[in-house]
Amino acid sequence: MMAERDAERTGPRPWVLGGAFLFFLVVGVGVGWLLTTITERQAQTAEFPLRVAEIPDDEVDPAAWRVNFPRHYDSFMRTQEDVGRTPYAGTRGDYDKLEANPFRRRAWAGYAFELEYNGIRGHYYSQIDQAESRRTTERSQPGTCLNCHAAEAPLLIEEMGWEEMSRTPYDSLRDEVHFGSSCRDCHDSNTMELRISRQAFINAMDQRGVDVNDASRQEMRSYVCAQCHVEYYFRGEDRILTFPWDHGFEVEDIERHFDEYGFADWTHAETNAPMIKIQHPEWELYTTSVHYDAGVACADCHMPYTREGGVKVSDHWIRSPLTNLNNSCQTCHSISEAELENRVLTAQNRTAQLLATAEAAITDLMDAIVEAQEAGVSDEALEEARQKHRRSQLRWDFIDAENSTGFHAPQESARILAHSVDMARQGVTSARQALNEHERGQAASAAAQPEPEGLR
Numbered sequence: 091m092m093a094e095r096d097a098e099r100t101g102p103r104p105w106v107l108g109g110a111f112l113f114f115l116v117v118g119v120g121v122g123w124l125l126t127t128i129t130e131r132q133a134q135t136a137e138f139p140l141r142v143a144e145i146p147d148d149e150v151d152p153a154a155w156r157v158n159f160p161r162h163y164d165s166f167m168r169t170q171e172d173v174g175r176t177p178y179a180g181t182r183g184d185y186d187k188l189e190a191n192p193f194r195r196r197a198w199a200g201y202a203f204e205l206e207y208n209g210i211r212g213h214y215y216s217q218i219d220q221a222e223s224r225r226t227t228e229r230s231q232p233g234t235c236l237n238c239h240a241a242e243a244p245l246l247i248e249e250m251g252w253e254e255m256s257r258t259p260y261d262s263l264r265d266e267v268h269f270g271s272s273c274r275d276c277h278d279s280n281t282m283e284l285r286i287s288r289q290a291f292i293n294a295m296d297q298r299g300v301d302v303n304d305a306s307r308q309e310m311r312s313y314v315c316a317q318c319h320v321e322y323y324f325r326g327e328d329r330i331l332t333f334p335w336d337h338g339f340e341v342e343d344i345e346r347h348f349d350e351y352g353f354a355d356w357t358h359a360e361t362n363a364p365m366i367k368i369q370h371p372e373w374e375l376y377t378t379s380v381h382y383d384a385g386v387a388c389a390d391c392h393m394p395y396t397r398e399g400g401v402k403v404s405d406h407w408i409r410s411p412l413t414n415l416n417n418s419c420q421t422c423h424s425i426s427e428a429e430l431e432n433r434v435l436t437a438q439n440r441t442a443q444l445l446a447t448a449e450a451a452i453t454d455l456m457d458a459i460v461e462a463q464e465a466g467v468s469d470e471a472l473e474e475a476r477q478k479h480r481r482s483q484l485r486w487d488f489i490d491a492e493n494s495t496g497f498h499a500p501q502e503s504a505r506i507l508a509h510s511v512d513m514a515r516q517g518v519t520s521a522r523q524a525l526n527e528h529e530r531g532q533a534a535s536a537a538a539q540p541e542p543e544g545l546r
Contacts, residue, residue, distance in 0.1 A: 150272045200356055215270060239267075275317070320369070362472075462521050
């Protein structure tokens with residue numbers, strides 16, 4: 091009897107058996123789910139990029155690419171969304187930069203930018219916003235403007251020729267363009283490999299001895315952006331799009347290029363100085379940064395990788411990293427989003443203060459030149475002051491027009507703006523000296539005149 095009871099005690103109890111069965115059932119289901127997920131993701135990876143349809147090489151409509159690249163297309167279409175204002179940028183097309191900073195209108199007196207200068211919107215709007223800008227509707231512009239704003243630009247160049255397309259009036263080509271930034275601008279239609287589609291970038295890099303066909307994939311993740319996010323000008327009677335990089339990417343290198351060519355975008359309406367309007371030199375400023383030296387590409391921050399199932403894709407919702415700090419910054423920087431944002435805004439706040447200092451100095455310079463002109467000071471005597479206006483404003487504009495408010499290279503931004511202030515103050519001194527000499531000359535001339543005979 092006792093033996094039977096002992097056997098009863100040592101034998102497996104029903105609840106133990108039930109628990110074991112449930113455990114192994116859960117494990118089995120989990121393993122099955124895991125194997126299924128792995129199989130599905132392996133299948134997703136194997137079929138990526140999905141080639142459902144053949145996309146013609148001349149297809150510029152992003153919707154046609156959606157069949158093969160739905161993830162990329164869907165995220166790119168989000169560039170239509172208004173993410174609102176960041177402290178210094180964001181995507182707000184209704185943000186009037188001239189109203190926000192009246193100095194800009196005076197700085198660009200006599201140039202098209204005094205008409206309209208609004209906040210940027212997403213890449214989806216690149217052609218729309220250009221076509222509707224007062225700078226193209228109220229001022230005559232060349233077809234060159236389409237190079238970075240219309241997906242059809244490379245096709246027009248193939249059809250018309252580089253020079254012919256460039257010199258053709260913008261208004262004559264309006265009906266030929268319908269899409270802004272497009273997949274074809276940066277990608278091969280069948281492999282999705284990155285490629286360069288803009289001739290001006292190829293020409294500029296070739297002049298520097300760089301063959302873009304030899305670029306690594308990581309370099310290409312910046313090069314495709316540098317096709318457009320750069321300083322440029324229209325050269326010669328054919329208005330050829332040119333990147334002034336033959337001496338280098340720093341502001342002094344670019345200024346040297348313009349000086350050697352004898353180029354000016356316009357003559358300032360108040361000071362009569364030969365001026366340069368700097369465009370958006372994101373690439374040039376970035377090449378002076380610690381991130382660039384570390385091998386970080388533009389796309390790493392503005393188009394960070396995301397994972398959807400078994401596929402890793404670059405996020406084509408191109409926007410400020412401040413709206414996406416987790417993916418854009420924390421893959422490298424293991425600190426909180428609050429600290430990352432603070433670091434960015436510290437650099438931007440300090441740059442904004444320096445921009446304001448430069449604006450005050452340039453305003454004083456413009457006032458000094460205008461005063462001297464009104465007093466009758468000669469053009470020859472004001473030559474140095476006008477050159478200082480050109481040089482100081484070029485440097486201010488290099489940072490003001492660059493869309494990171496200094497963050498792409500904070501130390502370089504501070505250096506450039508310090509030089510801007512210094513040159514403007516030198517210009518004030520030169521203009522005042524010219525005025526003083528003119529007034530002394532007038533006084534001496536008046537003193538040398540003989541008194542009228544009737545007063546002797």
